[in-house]
Amino acid sequence: MAITVPLDVARIKKDFPILERTTHDHRLVYLDSANSSQKPRAVLEAMEHFIEHSYANIHRAVYEIAEEATAAYEGAREAMRRFLNAPSSREVIFTKNATEGINLVAYSWARHNLGEGDAILLTEMEHHANLVPWLVLREEKGVELRFLPITDDGQLDLADLDRLIDGVSLVGVAGISNVLGTINPVRMLADKAHEAGALILVDGAQYTPHMPTDVQALGCDFYAWTGHKMLGPSGIGGLWAREDLLDAMPAFLTGGEMIRDVRLDGWTPNELPWKFEAGTPPIVEAVGLGAAVEYLEGLGMDAVREHDVELTGYALRTLTERHGEKITIHGPSEPAARGGVISFVYENVHPHDLSQVLDQSGVCVRAGHHCAKPLMRRLQVGATARASVYVYNDEADVDALNEALDEADRLFAI
Amino acid sequence: MPGLEDLYREIILDHYRNPRNRGELPAPPAVRVEGFNPLCGDEVVVYLDVTDDGTVNDIRISGQGCSISQSSASMMSSAVKGKSADEVRALIRTFKAMMSIHEQRLDGSEEEEPIQPDGDVKLGDLEALQGVVKFPVRIKCATLSWNTLAQGLDEAAAEAPAG
Known part of the structure; x- marks a missing residue:
């Protein structure tokens, strides 16, 4: 140790x-870092140096600077994998922010697996990012939403957990509440969810900037995070999910980059993680995020x-x-x-x-x-x-x- | 850099601490309209008792919010009571002009000329809110109750007997 x-x-x-x-x-x-954090010089310099020396689009061209750009972008993914202790970088999807990561789960996994008769358990302390995607899903698919209440001390009230979790397909919970600061018992909820045959999604927007994060130790299935609260630039965040889940999930946003082949009569998706990264991604921001991860690891x-x-x-x-x-x-x-x-x-x-x-x-x-x-x-x-x-x-x-x-x-x- | 004294004038704090026309009116017959500021969660409820000829016979304000939104609503309630619908609309225009708000056309484009305050309309105490313009984020706080009032007048007019 x-x-x-x-x-x-x-x-x-x-x-x-x-x-x-x-x-x-x-x-x-x-004193507003839970809203968005400030950026250290190391992040600014990494982004500036990348633009001045290696900027090009990624995964497309064969010239030297394009190879460098691709390596920098994928290097940032590897840094984030390490930071989350994810088993594989194929499981680390870059998105715009945590909100888009949660929407990816709602639009891809939930819309294709849940319908009337299915239920999702959330909590009363969720950020709108982990509420509204599910309210929309309820309107569209008739999914039932249940909510864990909170105690007067701002903790999750677990007295009724066994009853509320019975029969749900997904549990969604913030790792740390952005209002109350409460650190939620994610591992216990993950175990309970799995016992009930459900998956668990963690909104890690406030958790990852402040806590040593280990998605395997947390026992979660989906984990959304964002870069701008952890010293990185705005415009980049992501979703980690188990590879078997991501493999079975249909594409969410579609277009360039996320395809293997396109014919006029159809298309096949790219492999992970690019299957979920349509269009030119936030390349410079990814490089900045990688530098932020290294800065935090240094501390x-x-x-x-x-x-x-x-x-x-x-x-x-x-x-x-x-x-x-x-x-x-x-x-x-x-x-x-x-x-x-x-x-x-x-x-x-x-x-x-x-x-x-x-x-x-x-x-x-x-x-x-x-x-x-x-x-x-x-x-x-x-x-x-x-x-x-x-x-x-x-x-x-x-x-x-x-x-x-x-x-x-x-x-x-x- | 504008100072806080531009924003928190004594009369504003007085209306915040002692809001006028606070409460509710039975609706119907009164018109009840809610206004929200999605940015901050402030909400104001305006109750309007409008006579058939369009006069604001009585007004009550409820809801919750910051000193700017609450004092603006309080001063507004004092200013419009007993006035005709036309006078109230002129007051709304004059107040919003003071807040540097240019009315938008239905197609989203702005009018070429910013609306001018009506020379005959006296804002009185409401002029104390002029300092809010120096704090652009707070303009929505000051105008929340006024937009709600305008909506209430429209609803009252729609409900009024024809002719």
């Missing part, structure tokens, strides 16, 4: 050019996770001590039970106003429903403010948040 070296945040901050800028005459305190994901727990614990403690009953924090009270996401409501200050006032102090937090409106209804709030931390945040950033909250409190005091 390797020894975990704690993150040197002061050094890490220097790797992120954007953190050198000011906003409203304050240093940038970026060590165990260290990233430890940093999250420590800083989230510091934030939970100081927010509560300083603002007392004025602040309501949603989600698990124990830092070890959550990722680096803290959603909260501040007395008398609407989250939008809060975010606006915080911005004046250079503090960026998200305000709104976080693409989880059913969860907002469950929490009986219209919106929350959400601060989220990552590798470049430290206690000084949390202190800046606390001070800016005092400012908002003063402004809106009755």
